[in-house]
Amino acid sequence: MNSITEQHSAAAASVAPLPWQGAVWQQLCASLQHNRLHHALLFVGEEGIGKTAFADAWAQRLLCQETPTSVANGCGHCKSCQLFEAGNHVDFVTIAPQAGSAQIKIDQVRALSGFVYAKPQIASRRVVMITPADMLNMAASNALLKCLEEPVTSTFFLLVTAQLNSLLPTVRSRCYRQIFQMPDWTESTGWLREQAALTRFTQDELTEALQVARGAPLKAAQLLERDQLSHYLTARHSFYSLLLGTSQLGTSQDGVVSLAEAWSSDDLTQSLRWLATWSHEAVSHLMATTVALQTRGLSHCFSPSGEHTLLATALLEVGFNHAPHQLLLQWIDREMRRLSRVSEEYDVRMILDWCRVHAEAIFYFYQHVIELLAQIRTGANPNKQVTLEALLLRWQALVDARQEE
Numbered sequence: 352m353n354s355i356t357e358q359h360s361a362a363a364a365s366v367a368p369l370p371w372q373g374a375v376w377q378q379l380c381a382s383l384q385h386n387r388l389h390h391a392l393l394f395v396g397e398e399g400i401g402k403t404a405f406a407d408a409w410a411q412r413l414l415c416q417e418t419p420t421s422v423a424n425g426c427g428h429c430k431s432c433q434l435f436e437a438g439n440h441v442d443f444v445t446i447a448p449q450a451g452s453a454q455i456k457i458d459q460v461r462a463l464s465g466f467v468y469a470k471p472q473i474a475s476r477r478v479v480m481i482t483p484a485d486m487l488n489m490a491a492s493n494a495l496l497k498c499l500e501e502p503v504t505s506t507f508f509l510l511v512t513a514q515l516n517s518l519l520p521t522v523r524s525r526c527y528r529q530i531f532q533m534p535d536w537t538e539s540t541g542w543l544r545e546q547a548a549l550t551r552f553t554q555d556e557l558t559e560a561l562q563v564a565r566g567a568p569l570k571a572a573q574l575l576e577r578d579q580l581s582h583y584l585t586a587r588h589s590f591y592s593l594l595l596g597t598s599q600l601g602t603s604q605d606g607v608v609s610l611a612e613a614w615s616s617d618d619l620t621q622s623l624r625w626l627a628t629w630s631h632e633a634v635s636h637l638m639a640t641t642v643a644l645q646t647r648g649l650s651h652c653f654s655p656s657g658e659h660t661l662l663a664t665a666l667l668e669v670g671f672n673h674a675p676h677q678l679l680l681q682w683i684d685r686e687m688r689r690l691s692r693v694s695e696e697y698d699v700r701m702i703l704d705w706c707r708v709h710a711e712a713i714f715y716f717y718q719h720v721i722e723l724l725a726q727i728r729t730g731a732n733p734n735k736q737v738t739l740e741a742l743l744l745r746w747q748a749l750v751d752a753r754q755e756e
């Protein structure tokens with residue numbers, strides 16, 4: 352089955368559930384023990400919190416020949432566990448997009464039919480893992496439906512996704528949905544500190560990575576391991592600088608072109624995901640500013656002589672759930688001062704209106720990025736440089752146009 356196991360990445364390294372997954376693990380063990388385990392489990396949750404690692408551990412547990420009755424992991428020493436840990440188990444298959452593709456295609460699912468309906472060879476069960484399941488294209492989803500509708504008692508499906516809504520509703524409805532919650536901050540930082548591969552990083556770097564990853568520990572670890580953190584921070588700084596017109600890269604179009612050029616060596620999907628995150632972040636700053644103005648009042652958010660730290664404090668006081676970004680604060684604060692110069696005093700209505708108009712415009716930008724990501728997911732292959740240039744010009748124009756009003 353090797354032709355469809357392209358991305359059985361490092362399954363061997365993670366055979367135990369992660370520290371924050373204990374409750375889910377125990378729940379599934381109980382179902383298994385009472386013969387009530389659904390033949391198709393759909394693991395749902397944010398990206399980077401360890402759903403695939405859990406699926407790996409659970410697959411090994413299902414295949415283990417020691418058939419543990421408690422909440423134990425796979426034993427690690429039976430023949431089945433050894434083959435699994437070597438990434439070479441005949442009763443286990445992983446389906447993922449093939450190299451260079453953003454889709455799981457019908458041929459990959461069709462190739463399963465021989466596997467799904469045959470008897471296990473070594474273990475007492477067979478396991479099919481599909482990750483990320485949201486990358487199944489329409490034809491592949493329909494082919495999979497057949498397997499899900501005519502289950503074989505000894506075959507189990509594990510589907511993993513961070514994008515539940517991208518799955519065909521009929522596929523979703525034939526699976527048992529297992530939700531994975533975001534681990535809490537203390538648990539995540541503790542886990543990051545314990546990772547052997549991350550010992551070269553300081554506590555501040557771990558914290559920064561976790562902030563960038565919005566609390567998802569595996570995503571944070573990946574940023575650090577791939578030395579992407581500083582690249583990410585620099586890219587984000589350039590992007591927000593366009594709002595302030597203080598980009599180090601020059602002004603207007605030149606700056607945008609060279610920025611797009613600098614980013615075009617990255618994977619386009621990754622750049623788009625970052626743009627989606629940053630524009631979403633800008634919208635949430637504007638929304639939180641609105642809430643702060645409405646609940647705390649103008650004098651607690653802005654004062655003619657104050658720094659933008661006053662706005663930062665106001666945002667945190669109204670429950671803004673992560674550290675406000677300094678460049679975004681600087682931008683909002685600067686625009687407030689500009690507005691107040693026009694009207695010769697701070698006018699809360701005018702500021703609220705500015706926030707609303709900009710939140711809307713940036714939200715449309717965000718939606719546009721999400722649409723581009725969806726198009727790539729369904730097979731589109733746009734030119735990187737052209738796409739990034741168009742987006743950055745749009746981002747910049749959005750701000751410039753508003754300033755001229």
Ligand SMILES: [Zn+2]
Pocket residue numbers: 414415416417425426427428429430431432433
């Ligand atoms: Zn075992």
